[in-house]
Amino acid sequence: MSTSAERFEELRPRLMRVAYSHLGNVAEAEDVVQEAWLRLQRAETGSIGDLRAWLTTVVSRLALDALGSARARRERYIGPWLPDPLVDARAGDDPADRVTLDESVSLSLLFVLERLSPAQRTAFVLHDVFGYAFDEVGEIVGRTPAAARQLASRARRDVLEARPRQSGTPEQQRRAVEAFAASAGGGDLQGLLAVLDPDVVMRSDGGGRVQASRVPLVGADRVSRALIALARTFAGQSDARFADVNGMPGLLMVNRLDGQVSVLTFTVDDAQITTIHIQRNPDKLRHIRAPGEAAP
Secondary structure, three states, X not given: OOOHHHHHHHHHHHHHHHHHHHHOOHHHHHHHHHHHHHHHHHOOHXXXXXXXHHHHHHHHHHHHHHHHHHHHHHHOOOOOOOOOOOEOOXXXXXXXXXXXXXXXXXXXXXXXXXOOOHHHHHHHHHHHHOOOOHHHHHHHHOOOHHHHHHHHHHHHHHHHHHOOOOOOOHHXXXXXXXXXXXXXXXXXXXXXXXXXXXXXXXXXXOOOOOOOOOOOEEOHHHHHHHHHHHHHHOOOOEEEEXXXXXXXXXXXXXXXXXXXXXEEEEEEEOOEEEEEEEEOOHHHOOOOOOOOOOOO
């Protein structure tokens, strides 16, 4: 029979996934999971019938509490706030230490979830992403099952309004990202204009730590010219590779001069890119190792 410590380690990846889906921040999710472990140590484990359900409830409640203070901090954030990316470029890592996600919790979805109240976000994440029944969700958010259903319904409506109409298959999205990379890297303005939606929005998150635009750039012409200018500035200095980011095609950029990592993620609608998110804040990229970088 496994000990509670062994069982917790088995459940840790799932608990991290739950916490990260709530918070969009790896460090905050790790803190929540660690606090759940401390609470388990203080609990009478003999009275816990279903450890997985108990831990999921604890993590969800802790994440719900953390959302309130996190939202206050994000209101003071320098420039656009973007979620931490999870990049599938750490092939040497222990799989037990990874937070593995598919496109059901893409970065574009996490960005949309920032618009919701903490209770709406928790109800949506637990029911629509993890499949929890509304009586369980209601217990976690402190509402009746009917009220929890209403919270999730409102959240779902907002999410559906913000999601692309025709997101396409991962392969179609990959082709759009490949066309973007080739055009941006080659200084091909017309190629970029062809792959970008006329109303494309580009956001960059530097968190005041590194250079990044503090306002979103809107429109294909403005975005494409900014990208070509950046490509010319860093010509010969950066390496780029394709990577899965939260289960979707993206780009991992590494500056060879200073090691600065940037992660680009995309939303594709009907074969055109409608949003580009560039994560450059080093605090949000600590969990990502550049290709070829040795494990600590």
